[in-house]
Amino acid sequence: xxxxxxxxxxxxxxxxxxxxxVLLPGSTMRTSVDSPRNMQLVRSRLLKGTxxxxxIIGVIPNTSDPTSDCDDLPNLHRIGTAALAVxxxxxxxxxxxxxxxxxxxxxxxxxxxLKEKPxxxxxxxxxxxxxxxxxxxxxxxxxxxxxxxxxxxxxxxVEMLDMSVPAVAKLRRLLDNLPREALPDIxxxxxxxxxxxxxxxLDAVRLEERFKMTIPLLVRQIxxxxxxxxxxxxxxxxxxxxxxxxxxxxxxxxxITEDEEEEEDHDDVVMLEKKIRTSSMSEQALxxxxxxxxxxKKMPQSMPEYALTRNYLELMVELPWNKSTKDxxxxxxxxIVLDNDHYAMEKLKKRVLEYLAVRQLKNNLKxxxxxxxxxxxxxxxxxxxSIAKTLGREFHxxxxxGVCDQSDIRGHRRTYVGSMPGRIINGLKTVGVNNPxxxxxxxxxxxxxxxxxxxxxxxxxxxxxxxHSFTDHYLNVAFDLSQVLFIATANTTATIPPALLDxxxxxxxxxxxxxxxxxxxxxxxIPKQLELHGLTPQQIQIPQVTTLGIITSQECVSIxxxxxxxxxxxxxxxxxxxxxxxxxxxxDRKLGAICRAVAVKVAEGxxxxxxxxxxxxxxxxxxxxxxxxxxxxxxISDTADLALPPEMPILIDFHALKDxxxxxxxxxxxxxxxxxxxxxxxxxxxxxxxxxxxGEIMFVEASRMEGEGQLTLTGQLGDxxxxxxxxxxxxxxxxxxxxxLTNASGSFDLLDNTDIHLxxxxxAVTKDGxxxxxxxxxxxxxxxxxxLVCSDVxxxxxxxxxxxxxxxxxxxxxxxxxxxxxxKRIIIxxxxxxxxxxxxxxxxxxxxxxxxxxxxxxxxxxxxxxxAVKATLEHLSSKL
Numbered sequence: 027x028x029x030x031x032x033x034x035x036x037x038x039x040x041x042x043x044x045x046x047x048v049l050l051p052g053s054t055m056r057t058s059v060d061s062p063r064n065m066q067l068v069r070s071r072l073l074k075g076t077x078x079x080x081x082i083i084g085v086i087p088n089t090s091d092p093t094s095d096c097d098d099l100p101n102l103h104r105i106g107t108a109a110l111a112v113x114x115x116x117x118x119x120x121x122x123x124x125x126x127x128x129x130x131x132x133x134x135x136x137x138x139x140l141k142e143k144p145x146x147x148x149x150x151x152x153x154x155x156x157x158x159x160x161x162x163x164x165x166x167x168x169x170x171x172x173x174x175x176x177x178x179x180x181x182x183x184v185e186m187l188d189m190s191v192p193a194v195a196k197l198r199r200l201l202d203n204l205p206r207e208a209l210p211d212i213x214x215x216x217x218x219x220x221x222x223x224x225x226x227x228l229d230a231v232r233l234e235e236r237f238k239m240t241i242p243l244l245v246r247q248i249x250x251x252x253x254x255x256x257x258x259x260x261x262x263x264x265x266x267x268x269x270x271x272x273x274x275x276x277x278x279x280x281x282i283t284e285d286e287e288e289e290e291d292h293d294d295v296v297m298l299e300k301k302i303r304t305s306s307m308s309e310q311a312l313x314x315x316x317x318x319x320x321x322x323k324k325m326p327q328s329m330p331e332y333a334l335t336r337n338y339l340e341l342m343v344e345l346p347w348n349k350s351t352k353d354x355x356x357x358x359x360x361x362i363v364l365d366n367d368h369y370a371m372e373k374l375k376k377r378v379l380e381y382l383a384v385r386q387l388k389n390n391l392k393x394x395x396x397x398x399x400x401x402x403x404x405x406x407x408x409x410x411x412s413i414a415k416t417l418g419r420e421f422h423x424x425x426x427x428g429v430c431d432q433s434d435i436r437g438h439r440r441t442y443v444g445s446m447p448g449r450i451i452n453g454l455k456t457v458g459v460n461n462p463x464x465x466x467x468x469x470x471x472x473x474x475x476x477x478x479x480x481x482x483x484x485x486x487x488x489x490x491x492x493x494h495s496f497t498d499h500y501l502n503v504a505f506d507l508s509q510v511l512f513i514a515t516a517n518t519t520a521t522i523p524p525a526l527l528d529x530x531x532x533x534x535x536x537x538x539x540x541x542x543x544x545x546x547x548x549x550x551x552i553p554k555q556l557e558l559h560g561l562t563p564q565q566i567q568i569p570q571v572t573t574l575g576i577i578t579s580q581e582c583v584s585i586x587x588x589x590x591x592x593x594x595x596x597x598x599x600x601x602x603x604x605x606x607x608x609x610x611x612x613x614d615r616k617l618g619a620i621c622r623a624v625a626v627k628v629a630e631g632x633x634x635x636x637x638x639x640x641x642x643x644x645x646x647x648x649x650x651x652x653x654x655x656x657x658x659x660x661x662i663s664d665t666a667d668l669a670l671p672p673e674m675p676i677l678i679d680f681h682a683l684k685d686x687x688x689x690x691x692x693x694x695x696x697x698x699x700x701x702x703x704x705x706x707x708x709x710x711x712x713x714x715x716x717x718x719x720x721g722e723i724m725f726v727e728a729s730r731m732e733g734e735g736q737l738t739l740t741g742q743l744g745d746x747x748x749x750x751x752x753x754x755x756x757x758x759x760x761x762x763x764x765x766x767l768t769n770a771s772g773s774f775d776l777l778d779n780t781d782i783h784l785x786x787x788x789x790a791v792t793k794d795g796x797x798x799x800x801x802x803x804x805x806x807x808x809x810x811x812x813x814l815v816c817s818d819v820x821x822x823x824x825x826x827x828x829x830x831x832x833x834x835x836x837x838x839x840x841x842x843x844x845x846x847x848x849x850k851r852i853i854i855x856x857x858x859x860x861x862x863x864x865x866x867x868x869x870x871x872x873x874x875x876x877x878x879x880x881x882x883x884x885x886x887x888x889x890x891x892x893x894a895v896k897a898t899l900e901h902l903s904s905k906l
Contacts, residue, residue, distance in 0.1 A: 400535030403609020432478030537608025713801030716836030721843030733781025741786030744794025
């Protein structure tokens with residue numbers, strides 16, 4: 027630069043060509059450089075230069091740099107801005123480019139273009155005086171009335187804004203401290219103006235002309251601000267500056283500048299603080315949030331903790347500390363909703379109605395902790411959604427299957443990278459109220475790992491005496507969960523820790539009977555499948571007898587309407603054909619398969635009707651005549667020609683069922699003939715077992731051979747069942763003389779030179795539990811006595827070494843399994859008599875229950891004519 031009082035820019039300047047932005051003297055902008063000549067300018071001049079002179083470049087607006095070095099330069103704009111390159115940042119994504127931060131110094135005029143390659147260089151003439159930024163104020167006489175008018179409008183515009191905002195206060199100070207000559211350029215770069223208007227200001231070399239052009243821009247901005255203030259709500263008055271100004275640092279390609287980021291972020295922090303103060307959070311939470319907001323104001327944005335703290339405060343504001351929905355407590359309406367959504371499930375409905383009744387009497391009742399335990403597919407999850415609908419509450423489901431980290435429940439501490447709140451707090455944020463219905467699905471499938479035990483973390487959540495002050499690790503303040511209605515679902519309680527199970531009210535949800543499945547299918551499943559597949563009842567009819575055919579054996583029913591009478595006429599033939607489950611999921615899938623097959627026929631019929639053919643019509647008439655002669659209803663299997671549109675509605679009978687679903691999947695089930703085949707020789711008995719999928723029948727087989735008195739057990743048995751087998755053989759050995767039981771050689775020592783093999787079929791399935799004791803005793807008694815066990819008898823119960831029969835669990839599921847299998851008599855422990863009240867009345871009418879308190883009663887009921895006991899008193903002698 028030239029020495030002396032007048033500051034001069036170099037007479038030769040390298041030119042940076044820009045097209046989408048205009049740099050005015052006194053303002054700063056950030057621009058992206060990716061064209062060949064501009065890239066070469068940055069590499070050769072800015073990056074390799076070592077003096078201050080090398081950082082001064084000329085910025086030419088409204089001129090595009092050609093995309094190739096071979097292209098000629100376009101006509102350059104006559105007036106440009108000498109700028110100081112403050113910062114250069116390079117990047118290779120998505121393509122090589124540089125980002126320049128430049129500050130405008132003064133205007134210049136291009137006199138002559140000296141060279142075009144590798145980057146343009148021109149001889150320039152300086153038009154503005156740089157010393158105006160360093161000298162003091164000019165006298166008001168020199169500025170004149172025009173500058174005073176401009177200054178008045180500028181002050182009026184700034185005072186209409188919120189002076190508490192730091193950016194506005196800084197702009198107000200600039201109006202008093204900067205020379206009046208510099209204000210038109212600076213204010214034009216701040217207020218809303220187009221690039222064309224900025225270009226006109228840049229081309230205005232004379233100061234008086236710049237004042238005249240800028241004043242209308244200020245007046246337009248003031249009028250717009252006044253109009254906005256009239257329509258804006260009072261609560262938005264703090265945001266006036268957002269519409270009125272733009273910071274003086276900007277990016278040419280639409281990105282946000284550093285100053286804009288800082289000011290907008292500060293404004294967001296102010297709004298966040300206002301939301302915190304007006305929220306209804308607890309006193310402890312408010313104290314923590316105010317402390318964090320103070321730290322946030324003093325924290326640079328570049329710190330990683332800044333984003334973490336801000337996210338934390340935003341979460342605290344969004345949580346429903348005191349926001350809740352009003353419960354619908356009309357018991358009659360709730361009963362109607364529950365009955366419409368679900369069939370059966372009387373226990374669950376009764377418990378929900380009890381809760382509503384108590385809520386009517388006491389408003390501040392804590393939410394109960396319920397646990398629905400039952401096999402898959404019985405509606406545990408859907409009934410939770412219905413409960414939320416009945417109460418008028420929000421519903422949120424949390425899947426816990428496979429969760430092995432306690433942080434999923436209690437959140438991560440904010441000291442960790444990527445920390446976040448737990449699923450409970452996230453769920454509350456999602457629903458937006460503090461009294462939703464939370465469904466903790468598959469609580470029995472929680473896992474334990476090195477990251478902790480999530481079941482232990484649930485102890486505080488599901489404890490009514492503790493969850494009023496639940497502390498999430500991320501929040502680190504207490505949150506009240508006492509109004510949340512928690513419903514857990516599980517298939518079994520065996521895998522739930524005792525401490526967690528003790529905190530929940532367990533409600534058993536047993537499997538459905540055949541009649542219940544039919545009602546559920548025709549009330550819920552079939553209408554749902556028709557809607558999903560675009561069908562109507564006028565296009566397809568699925569009679570109840572067909573639904574029963576999916577569930578039970580074909581032989582047990584006929585196509586006649588009174589299918590119940592047919593089923594009771596041959597009850598021993600009942601068995602599953604296409605489904606074998608406690609719930610209705612497989613039944614729902616089979617009904618969906620039927621609907622898809624009908625949809626194909628309906629679509630083909632519509633296509634043929636749109637383009638009829640005479641020959642096809644003739645064939646269709648012949649087919650109809652044939653059907654009329656046979657007096658059969660139209661079904662999918664009766665359609666002899668695809669060209670014939672099916673008659674509506676399409677009736678799904680047993681023939682159509684077989685065509686669609688194929689051969690029965692479960693033909694080898696317990697029918698009368700099958701049982702006779704299995705029980706046609708001694709040493710076979712039928713037991714009842716409980717599984718997470720519901721009740722099952724189980725055959726127990728025994729055989730004996732010469733050996734050394736060993737007992738062999740097969741069928742993948744657990745330790746408890748193995749102990750039951752040893753108990754059974756020990757009891758029989760001690761009572762062999764009493765029941766006249768002998769081995770092959772006629773000795774009362776049953777294991778003398780005799781090996782016994784006990785087998786439980788379905789060896790791929792793990793089996794365990796004490797309830798097979800009476801079945802094993804009956805099986806071995808049949809083996810050693812040579813008598814056959816009754817083919818219509820099933821049994822369950824635990825035994826002792828003294829011959830007592832102890833109660834077992836899962837009676838309802840076991841009885842339903844025996845009923846589905848067509849068995850007539852069931853032997854259960856006498857102390858399980860109370861469990862029979864849970865069984866439907868029509869099921870109890872079909873069965874005969876034998877309540878046994880000892881093994882004598884079991885054996886007498888299991889064999890035709892009873893099990894004879896030798897009439898001697900020898901076994902009554904005491905050795906005490």
